[in-house]
Amino acid sequence: MKIAVLPGDGIGKEIVKEAIKVLNALDEKFEMEEAPVGGAGYEAKGHPLPDSTLALAKEADAILFGAVGDWKYDSLERALRPEQAILGLRKHLQLFANFRPAICYPQLTGASSLKPEIVSGLDILIVRELNGDVYFGTPRGNRKAPDGPFEGAREGFDTMRYSEPEVQRIAHVAFQAAQKRGKRLTSVDKANVLETSQLWKDVMIDVAKQYPDVELSHMYVDNAAMQLVKAPKSFDVIVTGNLFGDILSDQAAMLTGSIGMLPSASLDKNNKGLYEPSHGSAPDIAGKGIANPLATILSAAMMLRYSLNKAEQAERIEKAVQKVLEAGYRTGDIATPGCRQVGTAEMGDAVLAAL
Numbered sequence: 571m572k573i574a575v576l577p578g579d580g581i582g583k584e585i586v587k588e589a590i591k592v593l594n595a596l597d598e599k600f601e602m603e604e605a606p607v608g609g610a611g612y613e614a615k616g617h618p619l620p621d622s623t624l625a626l627a628k629e630a631d632a633i634l635f636g637a638v639g640d641w642k643y644d645s646l647e648r649a650l651r652p653e654q655a656i657l658g659l660r661k662h663l664q665l666f667a668n669f670r671p672a673i674c675y676p677q678l679t680g681a682s683s684l685k686p687e688i689v690s691g692l693d694i695l696i697v698r699e700l701n702g703d704v705y706f707g708t709p710r711g712n713r714k715a716p717d718g719p720f721e722g723a724r725e726g727f728d729t730m731r732y733s734e735p736e737v738q739r740i741a742h743v744a745f746q747a748a749q750k751r752g753k754r755l756t757s758v759d760k761a762n763v764l765e766t767s768q769l770w771k772d773v774m775i776d777v778a779k780q781y782p783d784v785e786l787s788h789m790y791v792d793n794a795a796m797q798l799v800k801a802p803k804s805f806d807v808i809v810t811g812n813l814f815g816d817i818l819s820d821q822a823a824m825l826t827g828s829i830g831m832l833p834s835a836s837l838d839k840n841n842k843g844l845y846e847p848s849h850g851s852a853p854d855i856a857g858k859g860i861a862n863p864l865a866t867i868l869s870a871a872m873m874l875r876y877s878l879n880k881a882e883q884a885e886r887i888e889k890a891v892q893k894v895l896e897a898g899y900r901t902g903d904i905a906t907p908g909c910r911q912v913g914t915a916e917m918g919d920a921v922l923a924a925l
């Protein structure tokens with residue numbers, strides 16, 4: 571089985587190194603091939619998603635991805651910015667279903683910025699649509715405003731759009747995920763304002779007829795943001811679009827203690843997938859050896875479970891992560907008084923030792 575390893579930029583390189591260390595210590599042996607992506611792709615080959623990197627991603631059985639981006643590329647034309655690499659991979663490989671589980675490990679209830687009783691026992695799943703919405707909608711661009719009170723002024727515009735089949739396919743994924751969990755699905759939209767959201771909601775209601783065992787509810791995204799900090803445990807599975815899911819999953823990360831704890835799986839219709847932490851390249855801490863590698867290590871576990879059919883190996887990693895948390899190991903982002911504060915590599919070593 572072949573894994574394409576795309577570390578990317580910033581802390582991406584540091585955290586992927588730890589996940590590889592853990593994967594290499596398992597009983598299974600995987601073929602791994604590394605390629606540059608993001609800013610690293612631009613520096614090496616003049617493009618954030620070089621053809622050779624995309625070819626490797628297509629040919630591999632699964633992709634382990636770090637993160638892309640750096641402030642130094644902010645003035646590049648958009649097509650050459652590092653972020654286009656992850657957007658391009660999601661689109662080219664039709665990775666439309668993004669799973670972001672937010673679990674607050676018992677050892678980390680004190681690490682969340684919320685009161686322990688709000689987050690203790692939290693186990694929710696955000697299913698984010700990943701191929702559509704305003705991130706990919708056309709037309710988009712810059713122009714002179716054609717009308718309105720600022721007619722003639724410089725204007726930027728994007729298009730939020732979803733088609734019925736696009737919503738249907740993510741709805742089925744979300745309902746099936748809910749069937750395997752608490753059988754409650756909350757569809758998050760802004761149907762009180764947006765046509766895109768009204769279609770989203772109508773399709774969810776329609777698909778729900780095929781899943782009578784799952785209780786479907788609807789919530790506007792502004793209220794969902796509020797409920798996520800007020801009563802996060804009231805959710806089981808949340809399904810939402812690309813933009814709302816991006817924002818709500820960062821918010822949900824803080825319920826678990828840190829964004830450095832939130833893994834993700836981005837799957838196509840055959841469960842081929844790209845696995846990455848939910849966070850970015852964290853330029854503010856890159857190169858310091860202090861990033862939390864656990865979201866990436868847990869993403870590698872998701873890869874074993876969803877794409878490589880190695881559920882026992884996935885469980886070994888997940889249990890090892892729990893053991894190191896139990897033993898008090900903490901990177902700075904999840905540190906609490908009296909913990910054993912460690913850096914990125916020491917955290918990786920601790921997981922390795924706990925396998």
Ligand SMILES: NC(=O)C1=CN([C@@H]2O[C@H](COP(=O)(O)OP(=O)(O)OC[C@H]3O[C@@H](n4cnc5c(N)ncnc54)[C@H](O)[C@@H]3O)[C@@H](O)[C@H]2O)C=CC1
Pocket residue numbers: 581585636637638639640641653656828829830846848849850851852853854855860861862863865903
């Ligand atoms: N999938 C991807 O590759 C993503 C890339 N980005 C890119 O990353 C760059 C930085 O974006 P930001 O908005 O700052 O988001 P970010 O997620 O990189 O960082 C946000 C905050 O969380 C902290 N953080 C993130 N991961 C951490 C970890 N593993 N351990 C400890 N602390 C961690 C950072 O230090 C920072 O204070 C930008 O270029 C952005 O476009 C952002 C999100 C996802």
Ligand SMILES: CC(C)CC(=O)C(=O)O
Pocket residue numbers: 653656657816848849
């Ligand atoms: C480049 C962004 C769309 C990536 C991001 O923020 C995410 O997927 O969470």
Ligand SMILES: [Mg+2]
Pocket residue numbers: 816817820848
């Ligand atoms: Mg994001």
